[in-house]
Amino acid sequence: EEQTEFYSSTDSMTELIVMEKELMETLGAYIAAEETRLENLKRMLSCPVETLVSEDSIEELERHISNPFKAYKLVRGLRKKWKLVEEITTNSSSQDFLGVLKQKSQGLPSDGDVDGVALGLVRLQETYHLHPESVMKGGVPGLVGTGALDPDEMFHIATVAHQNWKYQYAFLWMQETLRQLDEGVESEVSKMEVLRILAPLSFQMGVLPVALNLTQQILEQDSSDLLTLAQFAHYKSLKESVLTPNGYKNPFDLSIMHNMSYEALCRGEGSKMTDKRRRRLFCRYSSGGGNARLIYAPVKEEDEWDHPRIIRYHELMSDKEIEIIKTLARPKLARAKVVDHSTGNKYSTEFRVSKSAWLAEDEDPVVVHVTQRVADVTGLDMASAEILQVANYGIGGQYEPHFDSKLTGDTEFELKGGRIATVLIYMSDVEIGGATVFPAIGAALKPQKGSAVVWFNLLQNGEEDANTLHAACPVFVGNKWVANKWIRAHGQEFRRRCSLSHTE
Ligand SMILES: O=C(O)CCC(=O)C(=O)O
Ligand SMILES: [Fe+2]
Incomplete structure (x- = not known):
């Protein structure tokens, strides 16, 4: 059964906001119905069939019902009233409401979805080298109104990072959680829970003094914990020995990891274009060599x-066309799959989100058109x-370096040949992140709504051009x-147009 997987596309995230609004309306209607019901019940409570005065003696009550009309009224009144009370009580609309809730909840996020969004955040931190504090305290230009996360949210992100072997980020988020707990911020997670993960993690990250300090804090709470006692002794002996742990890395330094050229290019670093070469890059209007449709409206070509030649065509699609294409694609959007080379099976991975x-x-x-x-x-x-393939990227959505021409089980190859060229049309601008980068040549292309970039994946001799390795950076x-x-x-x-055929 396919999961909804909102996080792999921003478009499905917007659906969540709409769904929340609908659910709130349904809840409001339910509450209103329940309030009316309770009002009716209260009215029943405020008008008794007979008022019993406390001083009334048994004799008085007997006298009262000895009047046959009064007896009649009492019997009838009781029957009528309590039948009504029973009706009102059983006529709760809670079943209807629960039915709607159950039906809608299939589209609500599952635990897996929540983890997926957290992992997406950590992936962004890796690529763009972001500390937890800078994410939260608005230290990132363009990222406004993030607001602070509470300790439980931080603990969750830390746990997801830990489970996905992203120890440095797990360490940083756990530290931040602990700091908040020490400041007395309310939370569901206890300090002990945090310490039990953070202490060994600090050791693993090579910060022995922190590991020792945290382990000591655990022992202050629970001095009978044998495992922690053993760890404490081990850390202490290491500290006292002259040997300092090998390969010590500053766990706060985010530049030591994920410094592959792909991620550097995503951060806007490491472009290999020289000024001299850049001066030979031009922008011109082209009529496609006399194409009738372009003569009076030449296309802007940049x-x-x-090497290899990559050209951008501006205004390839209009905003209106983009809206239509998005509307057509929306109901069909499904998590992009990657093909397993050995089995031919398709599966979803973090490689392509x-x-x-x-x-x-x-x-x-x-x-x-x-x-x-x-x-x-x-x-x-x-x-x-x-x-045409349409793609929409969500939080941390990305496509790691790949060749478009490398297709396993390509059923069209015999008939149509390989993917000689890629025309990548940007149907949106992206505020931060989301560039298309070419790690082998050090190029980064920024999405620009309506424009298309074109390159040849295959050389003139039909071989794959190793320089066309490319990736879609995570959307930030x-x-x-x-x-x-x-x-x-x-x-x-x-x-193969000469303007595009500079490759040998
Ligand atoms: O979205 C991008 O920038 C590149 C996408 C891509 O490389 C692909 O879909 O093959
Ligand atoms: Fe591609």
Whole structure:
């Protein structure tokens, strides 16, 4: 059974806000119905069938009901009233409400979803080198109104980081949790729970004085804990020995890990473009070599990179077209899957966190128009191209370095050839993060709504171009929508436009 997995796409996160609003309305209606019911019950309570005065003696009561009319009224009144009370009591709308809640709750986040969002946050921290404090205290430009997390939320993020072997971030979040608890902030998690994880973690991270101090704090609470006693003795002997632990790393220094060129490029560092080369990159208007559709409205073409050639076409899609494509894709978005090379099975991984959908030409004239526009500006033959793939990235959504031409079990290869070119259309701007980076050449391309970037994955000899290894950086702030048009080799033999054919 497929999970909803909101976190892999920002679009499904917005659905959650809508759902919360609907649930609140349903809850409001339920409460109103219950209030009316209670009001009715209270009214029953305030008008007794007969008033019993405390001084009334048995004789008086007997005299009272000796009047046959009064006796009649009493019997009838009691029957009527308490039948009504029973009716009102059983007519609770709680069953209806619970039914609605149960039906809606299938779309609400599961525990797995909550963990997934936390892992997404840690992934962002890794890529963009963010300390817990800077995330919370607005130390990140563009990230406004985050607000503080409470100790239970921090403890949860720390636990998820720990379970996913992200020890440095687990350590930092646990530390922050402990700091808050020491400041007396209310929490469900106890200080002992935090200490029992943080003490050995501090040792693992190589900060022996902290490990010793925290272990001591555990023992102050529970001096009979044998395991902790043994750990304490071990840490102490290490401290007293002249040997300092090898490979000591400052656990607060986030630059020591995740410094692969892919992540550096995502942070806007490590571009390998020199000034001299940059001066030879141009921007021009092109009519696609006399294409009738472009003569009066030439396309703005910009060199993004020289070797290999990467070109950006501006205004490939209009905002209106983008809205239509997104609307068509929305109901079809499913977590993007990666193919297992040995078994051919598809599975979802952290390697590729996004939701995608395929749109065929017959779904809407706009899809046909996009294909036509791609054909016009690139001059490539679309007969062998794949249908349009639309992707939406959520919190921490990313696609780690890969080649578009490396497809396992490619059923179209025989007939249409390899994925010779990629046309990547950006259907949104992204406030922070979400760049497309090429680690082998040190290039980073920023999403720009309506524009498309194009490169050849295959060299003229048909071999894969190792320089086209690329990745989608995690989205940090914003919503990322892209569309891919993969163009196959067949039909391009005489069409590889000179502006794009600098490769050998
Ligand atoms: O979203 C991006 O920036 C790149 C996506 C990509 O490389 C792909 O879908 O193959
Ligand atoms: Fe790709």
